[in-house]
Amino acid sequence: MKLRVLIRLKPGILDVQGAAVQRALAGLGFADLRDLRVGKLIEIDVDAATPGAARQRVDEMCRKLLANTILEDYTIEAIEAERLAPR
Amino acid sequence: MKLRVLIRLKPGILDVQGAAVQRALAGLGFADLRDLRVGKLIEIDVDAATPGAARQRVDEMCRKLLANTILEDYTIEAIEAERLAPR
Amino acid sequence: MAGTEPKVTLDLARGLGLTADEYDRIIQRLGREPSYTELGLFSALWSEHCAYKHSRVFLSRLPTRAPHLLQGPGENAGAVDIGDGWAVVFKMESHNHPSFIEPFQGAATGVGGILRDIFTMGARPIAILDSLRFGDPADAKTKHLINGVVSGISWYGNCFGCPTVGGEIAFAPEYAGNPLVNVMCVGLVRADRIHLARAEGVGNPVFYVGNKTGRDGIHGATMASATFDDEAEAKRPTVQVGDPFTEKLLLEACLEAMATGAVVGIQDMGAAGLACCTSEMPARGGTGMEVELSAVPQREEGMTPYELLLSESQERMLLVGAKGREDELRRVFAKWELDAVKIGEVTGGADLVVRHRGEEVAHVPVEALTDAPTYEKSYGPPAWLAERQALEPLCLPEPDDYGEALVRLMGSPTIASKEWAYRQYDQQVGTNTLVLPGSDAAVLRIKGTRRAIAISTDGSGRQVFLDPRRGAAMAVCEAARNVSCAGGRPLGVTDCMNFGSPERPEILWQFAEAIEGIAEACRALEVPVVGGNVSFYNETVQAKGATSPWDSSGGTAILPTPIIGVVGVLEDASRLGTQWFKAAGQRIALLGPDGVSLGGSEYLWTLHDRLAGRLAPLDLEVERRVQSAVRAAVGAGLVTAAHDCAEGGLAVTLAEGAVTGARANGGVGVGCEVTVEPGRRLDETLFGEGPSRVVVTVEPARQREFEALMAESAIPWRWIGTTGGERLIVHASGRVVVDVAVDRIEHAWRSGFERHMA
């Protein structure tokens, strides 16, 4: 079962990376850029009987390790058609 | 117009960080984890007349700066309902 | 705006950490009830963290005068003259609480904060040292903390571009729930170009420079003044995130702005942010200040005056410029792509007036804010101390095998190599580092002169626990001795006082005694204290019902831990001392007295699991003479190595001499063979710890000269053996008591800490 975790900084936490990238893009002439934030993408393939069970496991992984919940929020999405890129 | 860029290492490139995270999760008892890869998530708000135009601008940003195509592949997705988290 | 603000009441004041008396005092000073914003100002500025309420009376005891002192306590950092027109600015600070909550960002922003303290003085930071204390590294949670803290320091220091050249890491269970992250920074500045944090010159513009303000760390200062408890989670402010890149720009921009001569005064926005700067700067300058908060660059929408004043967003400075030169300043900051916005003016009054969109939200005499109440609570020694001291270590069994005991000690995480940490730190950027981490003190050259500086940090919580006064004095002596072993003449001390809650009499007693010990040692060694930091409330409140073995109040304080940083100068950078044996066939001497003790020693902890006993005697006059003898010997090029005897006693000192040079010597250690004096039990002789002792090695050809110098120095000393071979061999009373391969010792030492982190 393939899922995808999107990890973002909590609202209010300074996005050091995003601010720098935004400045850089503006410098490259992207005047139409309004906002940019950088987060993490984690793609996971987990053994589970049902989509619900898979999601629950991944949620556990997020709480235990993947997300730093002091700084970050996360959302979990199913990856349907797409395949995980082979290593 | 809000879009999201997902940046992943190309297939065939060793994802050292992903492997380390996978090991750590295995150590925490996640025996059901089959595969895990780490990538980047960039959420962008861009001024554009049409969704197509927005996507094209973001694609340009990716080629010019956001992704290094020697290493990375990227996909661009529209963010519909969701709002960009305020900085 | 005002409509949404909470009503000011005593309860609200209490919730912000003020006492009923303090609240009354505020009303008295103002002659009215404070507004919500004003209450916020008072709560931050009168917090322990900003106001040193419980410590101020004690700190005044520290000696702060010396002919070479350029700036003592009271500014962002202290400064001493090192000759040739140069000064060094230095200071140490703690970031213990934030590092426990978020180890990576907590430690990173700790580095950021101390760097700003240095460059606001006009000095370019040239060295960072980190002094860390954790619980058992074998514990998973602790390992996570160590990893986070070390990588946070590494990230911030490396990205900013200041080398981390030294520090220490020690472990004890008492730090498990409250690790210590103390960071020292040293900067270099022309002696006549030091900038101060003063708002002077009525009508001068006040600029805000650096990163935008968000809701980060509001009430960080009050948090640092609270004990960790179950509610810590709930009270957690938005965590501050470090931005070393912006800090680097801020450094370059500030130094460039200062070089124009248009900067009148400057202070970094640290704890309590804008509130602190806008009251302390005019207070120092004898002026007032008016600011308009809506001009402050903001990262978030709808920030209230209260939030804008108390935000602890990082990488920001408040700068008072010279009137008429605003554009010059703006140009410099624009070049470095930084916000520089005029938010107010220096005024002739003595009040801080804060407006928000034109409306006055605070109007307070600056002196009322900076003149917080001080307390002189009663204190006394804890009841359990006598019992701890009474244990006689010599009633414990001797080791069967002294060689094995030595190997175990060398592998104890506290003594073992910390290369795992410092190889993650850039140690050389700036190309000044003559002695890298791995010797008693780091040495950095001063380009353009023949001089160098030596820097070391030290502090033994165990020793201070057993005898706060002597233990703290010993910490000063050890840090200074490390500097002397490198050939440096100590010029100044900075201290970071990490203790439990000062509201408990026994903790306050530890603190008061430790201050007294530091003061005595500094006077004897003739080094002033140029500044420092007090971190109280380093405690973990345990689950209800559980009490620690030595405290009836239900809380566990850390070991009382003053960390001492010493900076010294070498007149000739080419004459410096390092701790490792250089070659075979050199004579080994032990300088200093015989007085050692197993009380509070690493040996007693590692082999017997005890923290007990009494410390060795400390004779400050002997300490002073030993240090000056070592400096003379290093300065004359008479010794090829000089190594301070610290944790683990004489045996560990020799073993370190044998193995720590492997990196510099091209991969091989140098063994030794020594004979120790009978007279004490062997474990005490080999592993007992005591002050004022140094091991040196001397080329046989220089032996006579060395002996003459020692005779002149009037210190106790003797030859104890010779370097060489691939083993470490100790004779006592006619038999061999230790005979271990250097390889084995080295392996234990290299892996003792690192194996836990793998």
Added chain:
Amino acid sequence: MRFGVVVFPGTWSDCDFHYVISEVIRQPVKYVWHRDRNLADLDCVVLPGGFSYGDYLRAGAVAGKSPVVEALREFVANGGYVLGSCNGFQILCEAGLLPGVLMRNECLQYRCQSTNLLVENVETPFTRGLRAGQVLTMPISHGEGKYYADAPTLAALKARQGIVFRYATVEGQVVKAANPNGSVENIAGVVNETGAVLGLMPHPERAAETAMGGTDGLLLFQSLLGTLVEDGTFLKR
């Protein structure tokens, strides 16, 4: 020989290079601001170490698009030399002036340590004074120094002798244990097709004085000067 040391926001080895060039090898040198495009009065441009733009996106990515780096193409076409060390190497790769890319160290940690470099190509202006097979000692200090190039690029690089330095043991053995960051085939430094652009992760400027622990880094400068000094003082060893 006239040197220029480029300063990006976040650069920190600029002063160290400046010091070595002016005080140790005693050549004229000036700082070049990242927005400058005019390099006409220079013979060699140095891209120093540091964290340009914080390296917050990818190391060297933003700096790789800067005006000064754009100007390097013409500068090189006109016969100029470029030395990129550490962040400078990352920038040259990101800008496409050198092949490949530098990824996060395999140990996932920053590394500051001494390394030994096997010299493989002595036909570049920077290594002309060296012997093939010589081993140099220079420190590294980086978090993203793992060199990567795909198989065709790597083959092409090898075919044209583009690999200049590899991490090795003191004896010159190219083995995994001597590789501090996981670089493919232990690659520590590469040159472009003409040999005029050298990128390496180690810091030659930190190995240019005995007091700093060694002078092997100086050899690169001495080689370079040798190619231009006309009075014959430069001799191949």
